[in-house]
Amino acid sequence: MIDRLEWIKRQFSFELPLGLYPNVVERVRGTPARIEDLTRGLPREVLTRRNGDKWSIQEHAGHLLDLESLAMRRLDNYEDEAETLVAADMTNRKTHEANHNANTIDNILAAFRNERIEFVSRLEAYDEAFLQRVALHPRLNVKIRVIDLAFFVAEHDDHHLARISQLKRLWADSD
Secondary structure, three states, X not given: OOOOOOHHHOOOOOOOOHHHHHHHHHHHHHHHHHXXXXXXXXXXXXXXXXXXXXXXHHHHHHHHHHHHHHHHHHHHHHHOOOOEOOOOOOOOHHHHXXXXXXXXXXXXXXXXXXXXXXXXXXXXXXXXXXXXXXXXEOOOOEEEEHHHHHHHHHHHHHHHXXXXXXXXXXXXXXX
């Protein structure tokens, strides 16, 4: 199996044509269903099992929920015509403090679905002129458009979905 590239080491090329915006929004919309599919029927012991000090399946799902507020604040930044997007907490303090393993996967996934529906609804309401607004992404140090933010969110979702799949296979093979 190929090792996943660490998220922080990812490089991005934001050159998508606006005509792909509906496709990107569809990826973002589909994440809740994909997580639900990946986690359906898994026993709590598998969902909450950690691999050393690395997050469990449930913690990865919780992390995506935790970051929905950041994505929403970044849309607020575009609406306010801010020059720079709000920065992410690269320590992931919110996820570490949330104790997602003490929750249930159903609660986490329901909350994530509700938050994501709101995010997608906002993405779908923007017109073409709005989608071309730019703001500086603080970590990447590059100006990105709204379509690029949506793409970034979709890529981040996929990063964690890939890890959930990897853990699911790991724990299925070890039992």
